[in-house]
Amino acid sequence: MSPTLTLYGYWRSSAVYRVRIALNLKALDYHYQPLHLLRDGGEQHGADYRALNPQQLIPCLLDGDRAITQSLAIMEYLDETFPEPALLPSDSRGRARVRELAMAVACDIHPLGNLRVLQRLEAQFGADDVQRAEWSRHWIATGFDALEAMLADNPATGRFCHGDTPGLADACLVPQFYNALRWKLPLENYPTLQRIHAACNELEAFQRAAPERQPDAV
Amino acid sequence: MSPTLTLYGYWRSSAVYRVRIALNLKALDYHYQPLHLLRDGGEQHGADYRALNPQQLIPCLLDGDRAITQSLAIMEYLDETFPEPALLPSDSRGRARVRELAMAVACDIHPLGNLRVLQRLEAQFGADDVQRAEWSRHWIATGFDALEAMLADNPATGRFCHGDTPGLADACLVPQFYNALRWKLPLENYPTLQRIHAACNELEAFQRAAPERQPDAV
Known part of the structure; x- marks a missing residue:
């Protein structure tokens, strides 16, 4: 099965690194879509990406047609959608x-x-x-x-x-x-x-x- | 009943303001404990408060003997502990x-x-x-x-x-x-x-x- 999750990121971004860890801890397969933050004035500022994330920041996670931004919001979403193993304690x-x-x-x-x-x-x-x-x-x-x-x-x-x-x-x-x-x-x-x-x-x-x-x- | 919740804050702090709104939306009674961020080099740096919050930032919410810091973590905690009315949607x-x-x-x-x-x-x-x-x-x-x-x-x-x-x-x-x-x-x-x-x-x-x-x- 091809992954339904696409992660927009950049190798050295700390916020994207968090989401990669979360996806890996949950053993979720995903497509990684790099954006170069420095090339051409920053690919995160391009019109296509701006439509996904008006903040023009990374990461952004696509789950089907739904774009989710903010690394902590993404990790909370992953924890609710794919509960095991949990990223947050039960209490x-x-x-x-x-x-x-x-x-x-x-x-x-x-x-x-x-x-x-x-x-x-x-x-x-x-x-x-x-x-x-x-x-x-x-x-x-x-x-x-x-x-x-x-x-x-x-x-x-x-x-x-x-x-x-x-x-x-x-x-x-x-x-x-x-x-x-x-x-x-x-x-x-x-x-x-x-x-x-x-x-x-x-x-x-x-x-x-x-x-x-x-x-x-x- | 006297409130079991104590909010450490400062009137103009944006992060404390958020928590006040959340407490009010849930109609929760609380004791407000001001810290002066500028007086005496900043009361948030005092030993007593540092024991509650090593970050020496506000807000901090005391629920009984439990100190919770970070405004968003506090609001998520309030939403879990006092679910109605909800601060987050159900989906x-x-x-x-x-x-x-x-x-x-x-x-x-x-x-x-x-x-x-x-x-x-x-x-x-x-x-x-x-x-x-x-x-x-x-x-x-x-x-x-x-x-x-x-x-x-x-x-x-x-x-x-x-x-x-x-x-x-x-x-x-x-x-x-x-x-x-x-x-x-x-x-x-x-x-x-x-x-x-x-x-x-x-x-x-x-x-x-x-x-x-x-x-x-x-």
Whole structure:
């Protein structure tokens, strides 16, 4: 059966990386449609894609004729539509905790280091490469300080962010950790994040989602 | 009965405003605990609050002994715990659409104009008031351009963002619109956002959540 799911993405996009992990954890087959964010002024700004996603951001998941945007909304949709294995725990407080962790990445770290933000820092403030890297490291460090505290002392933390099953929070943490490595953030203050990152990357679902494994990786 | 819910917030915080709307829509009684974000270097950085929320951000909702952070995680938790009236539609595709709209605000507009980001622009790039306002307007306009397109031509849009019942997306849109007014963003390109904003503000749940109506408003 050919896949009915199409994922629009870019190999190094952190938000798309999350959705690849979620799709792989659920063993869902999908068609991957790369968009080059830098070529021709950014393929995400083209008319065809803009009709699917007026935000002109990635990812976008097509399920049949329905386009879903926003990585967290996509992962919630996948969890409702293909419930097993679950990305969220079965209890309401557990779900709140996992969403908190996911959003601590998706709302408070990742948006600040996004390509369009770095481009804007250059355009408005003349930020050079060194300053943009400093900016990115600052927000990742601020977020990781909090995440380490949220995870290290909490009995709900297990082999993964929540218990011993990988889920929504892990799907957000690992791509952000990838960005931290890319920006050469010192990681010695984050032993719990390091441990969970390593545990995730032992799993094939995470390995296959890695940026370097994507067909559009350069 | 005295309320078991305590909301830590600040009158002008957009993320706290969202949660106030959600609590009011569900007619839930709650204790409001203001934190002053600017006094004494920011009360959100104090040891007591940091123990509740290592992110040192607001809002935080206490339900008994359980602290829940991240406005969207709080609203999802409220919707699961106090289901009526629902903040999310009953169908999975509808929920995906409402979450998309909410996250287009909560992930892609609001984090970029947050107090700590404006403070960092000043610290790292010497951004003055005019430049910080320009930065804020740029990101709200970028996000509103997309939201207008997502809402204007979609048959699922009704009197509110999704159908004729206010919900999660409206609870995100109205506080962001408040910020747009504060930054004096020209709004003539956003007739649908204006219409929905006005419809929301006819409701007492939204009126009572307004920043100026909070006890810590100055």
